[in-house]
Amino acid sequence: MRRRITFVGALFLLIFAILFLQLNDLQIVKASSLSDAPGNYSAVIKAFSTPRGEILTANGQVMAMTVPSKSQYKYQRVYPHGSLYSDVTGYYSLIYGTSGLEYEYNQYLQGKIAVPSSLSQLFSKSYSTDSLVTTISSKLQQTAYQALGSLKGAVVALNPSTGAVLAMASNPTYNPAPLASPSGTTEQNAWKSYNANPQQPLLNRAISRAYPPGSTFKIVTTSAIFDHDPRLARVNFPPVSSIALPQTTHHLHNYAYEVCGGELPVLLAVSCDTGFAQIGLRLGASNLHAEAENFGFNQVPPIDLPGAAASTFPPVSFFSQNLPQLAFSAIGQGDDQATALQMALVGAGIANNGTIMAPHLLSRIISGQDSTILSYQPKVWKVATSPSTAQKVAQLMVGVVKSGTAAGIALPGIEIAAKTGTAQTTLTRHSNIVGQSDNWMVAFAPVGHPKIAIAVVVPKQAGLSANPTGAQYAGPIVKAMIAAALGVKP
């Protein structure tokens, strides 16, 4: 019996050795992957008990910061300007995670245990945080929301030569403060009410939601003319109010059955759908598709924010048996979809001699000791077209402001290039009269040495007038933004 008792003892040693091995695996080998795993709430709670870096505008206004708190988490995230910057900063919630820059640059923002500089610090954990300086201009951001007012819509303003995002607005938006509350109930209630709101305040329309770009897409079609078939620029299309489409008995009508025609400068200035539809059919699907992809369609723009959506232009094969769709795609309808960010990038590409710079919000990261530890270097995203094409398109867009649909945004002494867009989303049902449209404008200024490229979309919504247009709804916002950016009175 003694032998068997000894044997059982050895057996126990063996099975406990297995436990010890597994513990080593969990606590040493897999330790870091387990503690960084998503859904590890202990790590999250720990993060909420340490200070967190500030997020600042380019001119030093605080968009997000932490303050000491009496709650169980020791620190609390506050957003001094309420909802003004929520589409940029995102939220920082214990329960619902993070979004926006809070998510993107978490590794810099989160507190790190400071390297002790004295003996006493060895025993007290002190944290150092890095601050994030963005490219956002507080003036332009405020202007964007003021100009939007109660309209549902999105505004994206870029610096065309660097890709820096100067303003990004999505209306209606939300206040990130209750989501950062130490009270779980406050957090849950805010989250519920934001999600129950049919206006979707948590949705960042500027980068995540694509709408039919309408006639603003004609910038791309015009660019395609010079890149693939420059003879089309000199073709004179006779004035008509509608054209017959190939392979079908359907017709394509101009906006409000207007009659238009002529050469390219006139076609773009008055945004002649019948003219551009014929241009699109003559360019062919592969040329138009190649041009759209050169401008960044069908790719997610490399912006440093989570949730950016790709804009879409249908594949070449889609048009081979369906030429009417090519006519619609050439005028930014049919299956074309674009985000405000994408259209701002199209404008910025034309403004910047055909080169689209990667859009970015990060300017630099500053350590706790006020030294810059990381500085953003502008990067090229796409070479959309040649400088000569870009200059020709820019001049044609100047014509849109001088004597075309965007005349309303003209500012004395400033050369502005722009293109309006009014996507009649009910077009396929031939009822393009009633006021249901997505209203756009893309612009940049001043031509030659542009400081701002901007895209505004005011999608269809209740409360718009009958027959709304991009000039009517997006125009005033564009004008206000350009005036604010260049420091002139609108």
Next chain:
Amino acid sequence: MATTEQVRIRTRGYERRRRELELLIVADIVTIFAWVLGFYGLHPNGHIDFLNPWLTIVVLVPLGAHVANRHLAADADAILLPLATLLNGLGYVMIGVLDPTQAHLQALWTLISVFAYVVCIFFVRNPDSLDRYRYLLAILGIGLLFSPMLPGIGENIGGERLWVHLGSLSFQPVEVSKLLLAIFLTSLLVEKRDLLARLRGGGLRRFGPIALTFGLALAIMAVEKDVGFALLIFVTFVLVMWIGTGNRIYLLFGAVTFVLGLVVGGAVLPQVHQRISVWLDPWKHAATTGYQLIQAQYAFGIGGLSGTGLGLSHPTVPVATSDFIFAAFGQELGLLGTSAIIISFLLLIGAGLRVALRAHGEFSSLLAMTMTIILALQTFFILAGVIRVLPLTGMTLPFLAYGGSSLLTNYILLAILMRISHRSNQFNDLREGTTG
């Protein structure tokens, strides 16, 4: 013939009790130190109150058990009580970090359990008396086992009908019942030992006892839905049968019936199947049944080598004070802490094995072995479950985890081991004394 006075001098009781007191003081210092660390971890600027009544209970009560040992079991093993005190104290500190209210209750249960220990040491002067009253113990055990089924006092928690409520006190009678049934089966085995060992060839009688245990385990599983207890009692008794008889057929037969039980259990009880699938891939059930296990894995990962420090993290493992307390230790004390705990348990089991080896008389030896196996398997199964070596079986970590019934049972188990140890040491010392 030695007089009573001479017996006292010849046995090494005084030496053993002095060693016990020294080790108890060490265990108490560790507990107080851990408590202070935990306190400052939770309240960095707080004012410490050393006259905390609950801490005082946890620290002083084992000294009461020591005094009882001096008078009633002076020759018993010196390291059993200090190890239990250390684990009990560390458990109290961790429960206090996680949930102060439960810690107060745990302190009260410590008081009750140590009192039960003293009562047990006092009344069970001779381990053989347990042999004599085995049927009484068996009836009591079965009665306790089925008490949660009684309407009015029984309660169903988490699909397992394990709890009895008397006023505000809740109690898991299974815990005590497993001890009583183990004593009964051990006693039965010793009586039929020769018969069982000698039996050759077929015959149903030979499989009688194992069939009885197996049937009991299955019945418990089916009625109370407590897989853990059924597994524990079954594996314990198969091992004890083999140790007692030396007949390997019992190991083989135990393995076969174990697989059979697993199949039957898996078919009858949905949670058996569920626990196995969660064990195989908890991430597939991350939001539901696998949540606990995944959070436990995270806790161990966060802890790493040296842990976050007591009171300095916020363990989010559900039921962290009871089933998953080891994960909380893994998080706050790291691998160093969990290793120390595993070593403490191994020492405790080793001490139990030593009692079994030295025990005077077959029943005492086998009973000590039964107690040690219960302690070892319980510890192993819950640890293996929490760190995902085996599926979870829902046992409690002896002495460390929150839970009055478990604490009480393990102190009674300790008292039985102490009693056996006292008898055998006294006997051995005397024999050495007379021969030497």
